Amino acid sequence: EPDDKISSKNALVFSQSGINLPERSYYLDQDDKAKKIRSQYQAYISKIFALAGDSANGAKYASDILKLETALAQSHFTPVEQRDPQKNYNKFAVSDFQKQVPNIDFKSVLSKLGASVDTIIVRQPKYYVALGNLIKTQPIAIWKEKLKFDALNESAYALTQKFRDARFEFFDKTLSGRQSQTERWKSMVNNADNNLGDLLGQLYSEQYFKPEAKKRMLELVNNLQKVYEQRIKNLDWMSAETKKKALEKLNAFVKKIGYTDKWKKYDDVEIAKNTFFANLQSAQKNAYKEMMAKLGKAVDKSEWFMTPPTVNAYYNPAYNEIVFPAGILQFPFFAFNADDAINYGAIGAVIGHEMTHGFDDQGRQYDAVGNLKEWWTKDDAAKFKTKADKVEQFYSKFALLDNQHVNGALTLGENLADIGGLNIAFDAFKLTEQGKENKKIDGFTPDQRFFLSFAQVWRIKNRDERMRMRLKADPHSPEMFRVNGPVYNMEAFYKAFNVPATAKMYIAPENRLGVW
Ligand SMILES: [Zn+2]
Known part of the structure; x- marks a missing residue:
């Protein structure tokens, strides 16, 4: 993204993340409606694990994941705080931010992301401090559950009908009151628009x-x-x-x-008629590559x-x-x-x-x-x-x-x-x-x-x-x-x-x- 204070220059920007409900209050509010949504979210998590072949441990995983996301949500800025440009502009030398978050090895993270930078902008530093602490205090097994769930949840829209139904039931019906699923042709037009716009x-x-x-x-x-x-x-x-x-x-x-x-060209995106999921992956890889290629270059306005x-x-x-x-x-x-x-x-x-x-x-x-x-x-x-x-x-x-x-x-x-x-x-x-x-x-x-x-x-x-x-x-x-x-x-x-x-x-x- 452009560096807010030098808008002609691209910067590497880190933002809060790690939760799947719409914003932090969904994890923290104590009214009946919020509690009910959280219990339905847990049921959804178990369901996703069951569909992926693990019906025995889903309930435990769901409880672990909700706890972990709740801890992350506590460190999130509220939607109102996120509207304050100065508050969300925190520029650090990587070496300085490393001292604040000793449990995340930024050198290794940046190299895996394919980014060679010595300064970063962190929108919500306290989120990364909390994340660093949780990485240290939470067992690796729980992180594995969380990452597995995230991968399945984020892909559910492109998996089998059962995954699609489960995702629809929770995110569209429970959270949004939606009564029927988008017709297949509309979803496919949206996929084309999102990936090959x-x-x-x-x-x-x-x-x-x-x-x-x-x-x-x-x-x-x-x-x-x-x-x-x-x-x-x-x-x-x-x-x-x-x-x-x-x-x-x-x-x-x-x-x-x-x-x-x-117009963008998408030369590196591979599309075949019978490999829907691989097509999406190819488009997403290309989008990521395109984004990372901006680093160190002037902003293309x-x-x-x-x-x-x-x-x-x-x-x-x-x-x-x-x-x-x-x-x-x-x-x-x-x-x-x-x-x-x-x-x-x-x-x-x-x-x-x-x-x-x-x-x-x-x-x-x-x-x-x-x-x-x-x-x-x-x-x-x-x-x-x-x-x-x-x-x-x-x-x-x-x-x-x-x-x-x-x-x-x-x-x-x-x-x-x-x-x-x-x-x-x-x-x-x-x-x-x-x-x-x-x-x-x-x-x-x-x-x-x-x-x-x-x-x-x-x-x-x-x-x-x-x-x-x-x-x-x-x-x-x-x-x-x-x-x-x-x-x-x-x-x-x-x-x-x-x-x-x-x-x-x-x-x-x-x-x-x-x-x-
Ligand atoms: Zn507007």
């Missing part, structure tokens, strides 16, 4: 992505960027000094739309981290770039022939969202060239913090299921991006011909169509189990709050639908959120 992506792009769409999209991005510039200039809380830097960063955004200019068919988008702080794969450039996000209200309300809000990630509580800590480096005056940083704290408190009040609250700290970056994104998209929409007129289509005004299109993007259904998991681990708020949060705080929304100040969910102007 650029090959599948070329076929996908040829068929589904038109140059006109790219051109229209670039216009939208540029229009939003201009509006963003104006909004930064108009901010009443930021000094001229910080504004200058913010504008530099905004204007340095790299824009990637559709697909990469540099033309690389993409999503494949063309992906229905998603991202902001990447180390590259200071906004990226929109071809997959998201279709209805309901984008429709080539739709009126501007529809496109600005949907993909426009997504573009604004990704841009705002460059200035959210994490992104704002990176500068125009992607380095983790302070560029704010102290005073402006403090003002930002006050505003962001209000956003955190506001979203923490949202609740669903049996009064499960949104974690405002975990979702802060996404919520800031949602609020900023919709405001910027709306301002940009108002500069279009349709935005300036008031001509109804299908009985709705342009402004109403803008907000309806925004809401339409987030129509989704979640099983309760999945929602519970997301509230603990997902930095995005549940979709209904991704819609309601931003619009509650927008005058334009109240105006568009003639919402009176007496309405139940009305928020008075002086209490509304706003950063960007």
Whole structure:
């Protein structure tokens, strides 16, 4: 990965690992639901050992493995802690870190990984300290059980139907509430996308992505960027000094739309019709080799981290770039022939969202060239913090299921991006011909169509189990709050639908959120 503080240079990065449940609280919480999930996890571990031919010892192994993973989980950063770039940037000379973790022989580990480096970045040092202690204190037999289980568990999706069923029952059904397994053809398309993404992506792009769409999209991005510039200039809380830097960063955004200019080739991947598992192994080996080859080389900032068919988008702080794969450039996000209200309300809000990630509580800590480096005056940083704290408190009040609250700290970056994104998209929409007129289509005004299109993007259904998991681990708020949060705080929304100040969910102007 790029060294956060020298983003043009690749570094070897060590992160916390070793657990299979979604995050540490699944091991540590003492409520009935958490306990039940852990007992179902143990049953799953036994089942995997039984399927691999050892039915006698599965229950014992399951108990050993759960204990070991619980000890590892205790040393993990929480999902909120993992959002703090400075806290997760710990650079060491290998020889110094070796002293902190005497039970792991780093020289030997690095040589086995094929890495010749003398400095490393450790995201969560206390995890490696704990791991070192456990390697010393836990019997080797338990480590063997754990590694055997991990290998089987990680491969279960590609093994026989019985393994697939077992994995589905626990990870999809128990943890996520899923009722039926993905059809085989969809799994296989996903396998191709995950392992040979650029090959599948070329076929996908040829068929589904038109140059006109790219051109229209670039216009939208540029229009939003201009509006963003104006909004930064108009901010009443930021000094001229910080504004200058913010504008530099905004204007340095790299824009990637559709697909990469540099397709990966996969020459070393061996694929045969009757060797499914070996095909996957070959692709994974190749991906590992590709990753390790980056060490010691400059960061290639033309690389993409999503494949063309992906229905998603991202902001990447180390590259200071906004990226929109071809997959998201279709209805309901984008429709080539739709009126501007529809496109600005949907993909426009997504573009604004990704841009705002460059200035959210994490992104704002990176500068125009992607380095983790302070560029704010102290005073402006403090003002930002006050505003962001209000956003955190506001979203923490949202609740669903049996009064499960949104974690405002975990979702802060996404919520800031949602609020900023919709405001910027709306301002940009108002500069279009349709935005300036008031001509109804299908009985709705342009402004109403803008907000309806925004809401339409987030129509989704979640099983309760999945929602519970997301509230603990997902930095995005549940979709209904991704819609309601931003619009509650927008005058334009109240105006568009003639919402009176007496309405139940009305928020008075002086209490509304706003950063960007
Ligand atoms: Zn986001």
